[in-house]
Amino acid sequence: MTDDPAKRVALKVSVGGATHDVTFDELTLSNNLALEALVSTLVEKKVFTPEELQSMMEKIRRERYRDPSDK
Helix, strand or coil: CCCCHHHCEEEEEEECCEEEEEEHHHHHHHHHHHHHHHHHHHHHCCCCCHHHHHHHHHHHHHHHCCCCCCC
8 A cells, every 4th residue: 555645545346346446536536526516406406505505514614613722
């Protein structure tokens, strides 16, 4: 295994007898693409607005993530 984070294997996928190593970079990019497609579809279908999404993200950030300097 390499020390290069871009080459570290996150998981192995087997399809039709062939195995493919998926790196952390590939997994991150795939998750980002899926999330962007999902959000774009929901905005396009008017399920929510970009502003509502931003507001909810900020709310969740405040509730779940704390500044390390806060004690």
